Amino acid sequence: MENLVSKFILKNSKWLILILTLFGIVFGIFSFVNMKVNAELTDLAPKGVLEFDNLVKFTEEKVVSNSLLIVAKVKNIKNISAFAEELKNVFEHTPYISSAEPFDNPETLIKYGIFTVDENSINNILGYYNAVLNVEPRSVIDFRFWRNLGIAVSVVSNYANEFFGRSGIRKYYLYSKDGEILLMNFSMAKPVTDVDFINEAIPKLKEISKIISKKWNVEILFSGSAMNNYIGNQQVRKDFQTTTIISLIGISLILLLSYGSTSAMLFLFYSMLLSMAISMGIIILLFREINIITSFVNAMLLGLGIDYGIHITAKIHENLRLYGKKRESILEAIKENFVPSLVSAITTSLALLAIALSPSIPLKQMGISSAIGVIVFYLVMNLLIPAFYYKFLNRINIPRREYFSRFIEIFRRFRPLTITVWIILIISSLFVYLAVKNFSYTPPGLVPEDSEAIIALNIATEKFGEFGIGQVVVGAKTFEELKEINNYLENNTKYFSNTFSILNFIQNPERISELEPTFYKEVFDVANEPLLVLIFKKYKLYDSLIETLSILRTTKTFEDVLVNLEKDIPILFFNDLEGNKYFLIYAKERVNLWRNNNLKVIYGNILKDYKVFGYPALFYKVMEYLILSVSKAVYFVFAAILIILIIDQRSLFKAFKISIFVVLSITATVGLGYYVFNIDLTFLNLLIVPIFLGMGVDSMVHLSHSIKYGRESIVKTEKAVTVSVMTTIMAFGSFMAAQGKLLKEFGILVVIGLIVSWFVSIFIYLNSIDKSRRN
Numbered sequence: 001m002e003n004l005v006s007k008f009i010l011k012n013s014k015w016l017i018l019i020l021t022l023f024g025i026v027f028g029i030f031s032f033v034n035m036k037v038n039a040e041l042t043d044l045a046p047k048g049v050l051e052f053d054n055l056v057k058f059t060e061e062k063v064v065s066n067s068l069l070i071v072a073k074v075k076n077i078k079n080i081s082a083f084a085e086e087l088k089n090v091f092e093h094t095p096y097i098s099s100a101e102p103f104d105n106p107e108t109l110i111k112y113g114i115f116t117v118d119e120n121s122i123n124n125i126l127g128y129y130n131a132v133l134n135v136e137p138r139s140v141i142d143f144r145f146w147r148n149l150g151i152a153v154s155v156v157s158n159y160a161n162e163f164f165g166r167s168g169i170r171k172y173y174l175y176s177k178d179g180e181i182l183l184m185n186f187s188m189a190k191p192v193t194d195v196d197f198i199n200e201a202i203p204k205l206k207e208i209s210k211i212i213s214k215k216w217n218v219e220i221l222f223s224g225s226a227m228n229n230y231i232g233n234q235q236v237r238k239d240f241q242t243t244t245i246i247s248l249i250g251i252s253l254i255l256l257l258s259y260g261s262t263s264a265m266l267f268l269f270y271s272m273l274l275s276m277a278i279s280m281g282i283i284i285l286l287f288r289e290i291n292i293i294t295s296f297v298n299a300m301l302l303g304l305g306i307d308y309g310i311h312i313t314a315k316i317h318e319n320l321r322l323y324g325k326k327r328e329s330i331l332e333a334i335k336e337n338f339v340p341s342l343v344s345a346i347t348t349s350l351a352l353l354a355i356a357l358s359p360s361i362p363l364k365q366m367g368i369s370s371a372i373g374v375i376v377f378y379l380v381m382n383l384l385i386p387a388f389y390y391k392f393l394n395r396i397n398i399p400r401r402e403y404f405s406r407f408i409e410i411f412r413r414f415r416p417l418t419i420t421v422w423i424i425l426i427i428s429s430l431f432v433y434l435a436v437k438n439f440s441y442t443p444p445g446l447v448p449e450d451s452e453a454i455i456a457l458n459i460a461t462e463k464f465g466e467f468g469i470g471q472v473v474v475g476a477k478t479f480e481e482l483k484e485i486n487n488y489l490e491n492n493t494k495y496f497s498n499t500f501s502i503l504n505f506i507q508n509p510e511r512i513s514e515l516e517p518t519f520y521k522e523v524f525d526v527a528n529e530p531l532l533v534l535i536f537k538k539y540k541l542y543d544s545l546i547e548t549l550s551i552l553r554t555t556k557t558f559e560d561v562l563v564n565l566e567k568d569i570p571i572l573f574f575n576d577l578e579g580n581k582y583f584l585i586y587a588k589e590r591v592n593l594w595r596n597n598n599l600k601v602i603y604g605n606i607l608k609d610y611k612v613f614g615y616p617a618l619f620y621k622v623m624e625y626l627i628l629s630v631s632k633a634v635y636f637v638f639a640a641i642l643i644i645l646i647i648d649q650r651s652l653f654k655a656f657k658i659s660i661f662v663v664l665s666i667t668a669t670v671g672l673g674y675y676v677f678n679i680d681l682t683f684l685n686l687l688i689v690p691i692f693l694g695m696g697v698d699s700m701v702h703l704s705h706s707i708k709y710g711r712e713s714i715v716k717t718e719k720a721v722t723v724s725v726m727t728t729i730m731a732f733g734s735f736m737a738a739q740g741k742l743l744k745e746f747g748i749l750v751v752i753g754l755i756v757s758w759f760v761s762i763f764i765y766l767n768s769i770d771k772s773r774r775n
Contacts, residue, residue, distance in 0.1 A: 006334035013387035024274030027281020069224035071456040096201035101185040223456035239738035250730035279373040305377025307724040314720035344698040345378040431671030440680035473614040475582030501585035662696035669753035699761040
């Protein structure tokens with residue numbers, strides 16, 4: 001088989017170069033033009049699972065997760081309402097905004113606070129209206145009458161004015177006490193997970209806001225889920241470009257320094273570019289839109305795929321140095337590299353493909369994309385590089401002396417270093433228990449801390465403290481259950497400050513029928529008092545009062561109240577996909593859900609026995625699901641790799657030996673990252689387990705095969721393994737240049753793992769099999 005492959009490559013070298021180049025150009029242009037990235041992490045939720053489908057349905061229906069928060073610095077504005085009115089009107093006339101969202105208090109959400117079944121509140125409100133009717137004395141010649149009448153009318157006017165303010169533009173903004181900051185909230189016309197829509201909407205709205213800012217001499221900042229998603233998507237694009245460029249440049253320099261040959265560097269660099277272009281072209285062709293994890297497959301593949309090029313290059317160089325510039329030197333290199341390189345490609349692609357077993361579409365995408373990329377890199381590197389060397393054989397200069405390999409050979413035989421590696425490996429592995437136990441459900445964000453969205457949100461929080469109705473949402477099927485949940489949440493004062501539900505309006509539904517008939521007559525009399533009619537009409541409240549009266553007259557039962565409440569405040573109710581209706585209670589959290597693993601505290605402990613909804617709940621459930629999915633993938637990968645190793649090594653003991661060393665490398669990596677570098681185990685970091693199960697095997701497979709060909713083969717394989725690790729470190733290390741902390745931490749952890757894996761492969765595994773060979 002090896003003979004047939006090697007002869008085919010050299011015989012068709014010219015055509016291979018032309019065909020692969022053409023493929024690279026076509027797929028590269030296609031991927032560049034059509035690549036779209038979706039940075040929404042909750043899309044990691046599996047489709048077709050009822051629990052997740054209901055959570056997604058909730059987040060799509062409730063405007064709290066589809067909003068754009070405007071934070072305006074309005075210190076120099078005198079007419080705040082006029083500014084807010086213009087901003088509202090201009091934004092609502094764009095195709096990107098559905099409507100402005102009112103900042104109503106619970107009482108004013110229901111017909112200016114009049115429609116409520118609490119008799120005390122109603123009587124207090126009627127007291128304002130009746131103030132004019134009860135003016136004493138009633139003598140027309142007594143000036144006290146006119147003075148008292150003026151006071152009474154003023155009271156009613158002020159009350160009406162307050163209502164009018166709430167019913168007009170006032171209810172659409174919050175204004176800080178120091179007069180410096182104004183908040184407005186807008187509901188987007190489409191879901192914020194629509195990448196194309198958000199990427200078009202936010203820049204257009206920013207252009208509009210700049211015009212308004214200039215006109216009113218204010219500064220307008222954007223925040224909210226819409227802005228976060230936009231920044232996340234843009235950051236992913238920038239990070240993708242940055243990491244790819246750093247990887248390409250860094251890997252090229254490493255190759256040049258390692259082999260001392262410009263030709264070798266150019267052959268590898270060209271093959272790398274074509275592999276990358278073909279891989280991304282196929283991935284974009286298959287999926288059209290890629291998720292946040294898949295977007296960094298390219299940088300991963302640069303590190304993983306270049307290994308195949310390095311190993312074939314190392315063997316070609318060594319043969320050319322030993323046997324001269326002959327066709328047979330390249331043939332022998334291909335034959336020597338064929339089996340270990342194929343085993344390496346199979347184990348790595350299987351490890352990555354195992355992630356595709358997850359029912360989560362984005363995880364499937366990442367697994368399939370990575371596996372395809374590994375195969376593409378393997379084929380291109382092993383076909384193109386020998387073809388290049390054969391076509392340009394006479395122009396290649398191979399350095400006569402090789403110091404790099406000799407240094408590694410002497411270095412790895414230093415016994416104290418081997419003992420040190422063992423000690424670090426064992427001690428570090430002990431900390432993996434703590435890392436798993438304290439798994440972080442609140443990974444650092446993709447959005448940088450100095451971004452506009454974060455700055456705007458911090459300003460809003462500083463000026464207004466707690467605003468909004470809370471992100472924690474609990475559902476109850478009955479009114480009594482709702483009361484029990486409300487009491488439970490309000491007693492947890494450490495984590496929750498207040499609650500919002502229909503209990504804010506109705507405490508005792510059974511008392512609705514007790515409202516006396518005279519109550520309706522009182523309201524009717526107020527609505528028909530001539531002097532009050534003038535005041536109500538002046539402030540445009542009369543129609544609302546009549547509408548309220550008609551509602552009150554028709555409300556006889558608790559069900560009537562619920563019908564009107566659901567119409568006016570739909571966020572208090574939710575109908576799931578099975579037709580169940582839930583009363584919703586929103587709890588305002590005292591702690592930051594996205595820090596210090598508070599998601600796990602709230603949803604994994606405090607609310608673990610309750611039906612929860614909302615974006616944070618969905619995020620938490622996705623994290624739980626990812627742990628389970630990756631765990632299953634790890635078992636599959638381990639079993640598959642073990643079988644392949646048994647076939648390749650033809651020994652159960654050798655296969656287990658390699659597997660155990662790889663597992664030790666992974667546990668030591670997680671332990672070191674957690675204890676020394678303070679990197680929590682997160683959903684993204686968890687992916688290093690199946691990745692390293694595949695990658696970690698590669699070096700040991702190549703080293704175990706080198707033993708068969710003698711000392712020179714061991715030396716050049718040591719160098720190839722070392723250079724491969726260095727280039728992979730460069731690829732994954734480029735993640736450290738990403739602005740998002742999540743990707744930085746992932747990059748650091750992978751670099752730690754690669755270094756650990758190299759020491760284990762060279763100082764522990766190779767020394768052990770080399771000692772056995774000598775004995």
